Amino acid sequence: MGNLMNKEPPPPMVLVPPLFDFPPLAARTRMLESSYNILFGKLALKCLFEDYFEEASHFTTRIMLKPIDDPHVDFIGNLSGPLNHKPEENIVGNALFRWQSDLDDPHSFMDLFVSSSDPILQMRSSAYYPKYGFGAFGIFPLLLRKRISTEDYGVVGLRYGSENLSVGAALMPLASKYESPKHAWLVSKMGRLTVGVQYEPQYGSKGGSTYKNLMNWSAAAGYGVGSGSPLSPSFNFCLELAKTSQFIASFYQHVVVQRRVKNPLEENEIVGITNYIDFGFELQTRVDDPKTSNNIPDSTFQVAASWQANKNFLLKGKVGPLSSTLAFAFKSWWKPSFTFNISATRDRTIGKTSYGFGIRIENLREASYQRADPNFVMLTPSKEHLAEGIIWKIGKRPMMQSDVNAGNFDGVPRELRPLGKIL
Known part of the structure; x- marks a missing residue:
């Protein structure tokens, strides 16, 4: 009886x-892309x-489903x-x-892509061997109008990737010597600094060699902090000179922050939530002669921010x-999960506001670390110091927050780990 009366609170x-959405769907096919087009924060900014x-x-x-009997395949x-039927626009x-x-x-x-527009049928494949760092990939349009x-x-392409180096090229087998490769890249990481160059032969040269035309070259340098996992804060700043014509x-x-919970529906021991x-x-600015006809605007910019208040x-x-756009999304973590989003776009040139809608059903990315699972909850020693002494309890093995900051993600669910140690 005494033990029951003196039971410690949770x-x-x-x-x-x-x-x-983590990892993003674009990360699943990054081995088909140039590392130059994905690094320097480009993938995160695109999302x-x-x-x-x-x-x-x-x-x-969008419907994203994976059969229970064979998780190796998905659709x-x-x-x-x-929203309003227009003769010039069709449903795709x-x-x-x-x-x-x-x-x-x-x-x-390997995947097969079918569409009501070109390409009607396309096959893509990638093979990568982490032990050696080498990989090969191919994109083959099978049916085109x-x-x-x-x-x-x-x-077709070949690549080599390690933690500090990525080099590769994509070739078009039937292209002429002036059109191939489609692109080639070299990216290197030195501590927190990442530098890279990319060659894309889109413009000719008087001497016949596209390598001498600086319009076919791009270069970038980025400074980044963070592991790439959403559990850790990250920071990336990049400067790029694209095709010697655009800066x-x-x-x-x-940012990963914690705020106090003021929700009467939660238990008393819930004192905060991670946001x-x-x-x-x-910012994009043209640096070449504006008389050249490459359809590049003189200057443009865009700023965006997002806030995830909870899992919903x-x-x-x-x-x-x-223009300016505001979007709101609601997600229910059923199996499969359901997401509804609405966005409002204000076109300042004509003074009109238009709306767009989206519905997604998915069971590709499992949220085993959501609030309902007590194995993936951050524990804090007191209400007064929510940010100090945080412990992650993963199964039977406790993991300190310092482990996550140091890049030790062995006990973290794979959905929350960084995209990989391949540059």
């Missing part, structure tokens, strides 16, 4: 909700500037079009069937020189 807890911002007066429906179907549908050899390694896979460029006949400065920051705040800025609500906004 320790105070801070909720750790999962991110809406910040595009995800849940629907096109004005348009809708998007993604998309349907998008105008496409589907992607993917097979992945290793559940924990998205770098070796009309093959115009040499890229329409297929692209791009970008900044991205991911995720993202901020991004991108996400608020995003972005501002540009001609």
Whole structure:
């Protein structure tokens, strides 16, 4: 009886909700892309500037499913079009069937893409061997209404990747010597500094060699802090000279903060919740002669921010020189999960506000670390010091917050780990 009367209260807890979409879907096919196009914070900025911002007066429906009996395969179907029927716009549908050899390694896979528009049928494949760092990939349009460029006949590539170096090239087998490679890149990381160059032969040269035309070259340098996991804050600043004609400065920051919970529906031991705040800025300025005809605007910029208050609500906004957009998303963590988002775009040139809608159903990314699972809850020793002495309790093995900051993610669910140790 005495033990029952003197029972210690449960320790105070801070909720750790999962991110809406992590890892991003674009990370599944990054082995088909140039590392130059993904590093320097470009992937994070792309997600910040595009995800849940629907096109004005348009809708998007996406279904992402994985069978229970065979988790190595999954299916993604998309349907998008105008809210009001317009003769010049059609509803576009496409589907992607993917097979992945290793559940924990998205770098070796094969997928088939079918669409109501070109390419009608396309196959992509990637094979990567982490032990040696070498990989190969290929993109093959099988059915097209009309093959115009040499890229329409297929692209193959080779790459090498380690923690500090990424080098590779994508070739078009049927291209002429002036069109191949499609692109080639070299990126190196030295501590927190990342530098890289990329070659894309899109412009000719008087001497016949496209290598001598500086318009075919791009270079970038970035400074980054953070592990890449959403559990750790991150910071990235990048300067890029694209095709010797456009200067791009970008900044991205991911912030992990804790706020007190004032929700009467939560238990008394719940004293706080983790929030995720993202901020991004991108400035593009033309630096070449404006008389050249490469359709590059003189200067443009965009600023965006997002706030995930809990596992169910996400608020995003972005501002540009001609328009502003505000997006709200609600996500239910059923199996499969359901997400509804609405965005409002204000076109300042005509003074009109338009709306877009999106619906997503998914069971590809499991939220095993959500609030309902007590194994993935942050424990704090007191209500007064929520940020000190935080312990992650993963199964039977406690892991200190310092382990996460040091890059030790062995006990963290794979959805919350960094995208990988491959540059």
